[in-house]
Amino acid sequence: MAGTNSKVASSESAGGPLPPLSAGDLRTYNRMSDQMDAFHNHFRMTWNQLWDACDSSAKRPGGLSGRQMIMMGLQFCSQLDFHHSIEEQHIFPVLAKKMPEFRKELDLLKQHKQIHAGLEKLESYLEKCRSGEEDMRREEVKRLMEGFGGVLWKHLDEEVQTLKADNMCKYWSLDEMRKLPM
Incomplete structure (x- = not known):
């Protein structure tokens, strides 16, 4: 499958569509998303319980x-x-080496700051x-939950996506994916 990784990189840099992935490769590439979604589902569930209790x-x-x-x-x-x-200390810095979405000046970390401000008030x-x-x-x-709920829910979805x-x-080989934290 090493050839697939180089094809992925060259195909993407040429602007073409990515080649289809085998079921195993898809699992490897989706591992972090699946794990993050499990964490985020816990937060969604707790948020909903608190919201209902309001x-x-x-x-x-x-x-x-x-x-x-x-x-x-x-x-x-x-x-x-x-x-x-x-995320900010152990995961995002590693991902930011190749993925612009995880660099400090972009949305995901800005969302963390907005969420944290709301969390502090609550x-x-x-x-x-x-x-x-x-x-x-x-x-x-x-009222306090409403102050940061929109950005929280957007963040939970966007980070997983x-x-x-x-x-x-687009950014990582299969071997690199296996070595990423989480």
Whole structure:
């Protein structure tokens, strides 16, 4: 399959379509996308649970008590911040060597900054609620989530799409793909 890698590189640089990949090669090239999507699905699921719990008209919205909602929100903020830290320190710098999408001045990292700003506000509010400094108001949690929800959901989708085989094979050989972090 070494010949396929050189064909991929030369075909793409010539502007032509990429050759079809075998099922095994497709799995190799999609590995990072598939793994990232699994992480992102966890964040999507937790976001949706928190969002549903913001419905202040229900007796116990989303099945969560106020305390459970605070703890779930804080865990969401912490896990997403940790996820972004790993990406920025260990994954994006490697990908940025060949892929412009992962360079600091472009969208994916700008999105991280916007998401982090929203996470900080949500986390600060939830910490005040946990300590008793403020009463937890579901409508305030929803307002804070709305502040960065659009960019978060866009980012979760775009990052996974950028790591899909049709893009990865433009930049990386199969052997390189096997050695990439994740």
